[in-house]
Amino acid sequence: MDAAMQVSTRELKQKIIESLKLQDITPDQIDDEAPLFGTGLGLDSIDALELVVLLEKEYGIVIKDIEEGRPAFRSVKTLAEFIAAKRAA
């Protein structure tokens, strides 16, 4: 994949922290492969919608089918890979 299409997980984590207004959490405290929802970062359904908005605002990616987005929202790593794949498409 073209390096320009890659998304830094650190940058993505920073955007997630800002978008979801997570207090007292730094990018370094978020494991790239930890689940975003439930355990791990402990996000909920409203956060999921906020992440959908984040993708459109920051990366121009529109998720029309939630089933398409579901695997992408497993972790920061899968989300970064999803963004990179969409950019390359």
Place this chain on the structure above:
Amino acid sequence: MNKISEIAKCVVDETQLPSARLGPRFGRLDLQSRLALLAVASLQADFEKFSGDRIGICLAASAGSLTTDLNFWKSRKETGGPSPTLFAYTLPSAAIGEIAIHFKLTGPNLCFVGDGKNLFAEATDMISCGEIDACVCVFCEIVSPGLAEMISVPAVAKASAAFLARESNHFSTVPGNSP
């Protein structure tokens, strides 16, 4: 019938929010919910002395959720649409939910839009009739500068809270806060 007392009370304003530490999701809340939650936390009431389902919550919001409604409306043309989180707070009673979740209070609740003059009467009534043993009362006055300009009232951002409870053997008053 045991006497009903105001056990603790406090007032908080916007300047106290930056130093508030009420969990990682506190920043997500709208201004009204953050102030309401901070006011209740500042009571330092020992809710665990009661069963969670025996503590009610009565909240009055002087301007309903208008400040958040206005922010939501202003953001409607942003790329990706307005914030879904903000949408969740376009209800005057949203702060009640946040208080209930944070303090695990599952008793009945009431929400008034307008002044707080009925709060104590309603709380006392619920306690007197045996529906609950204690009640958290919160009065929110949230008018953002933008809203203040629209409706020609002064901008304000503060919340006051009080904790009312029936005096009984398992209950002790907080020093300095007794009526």
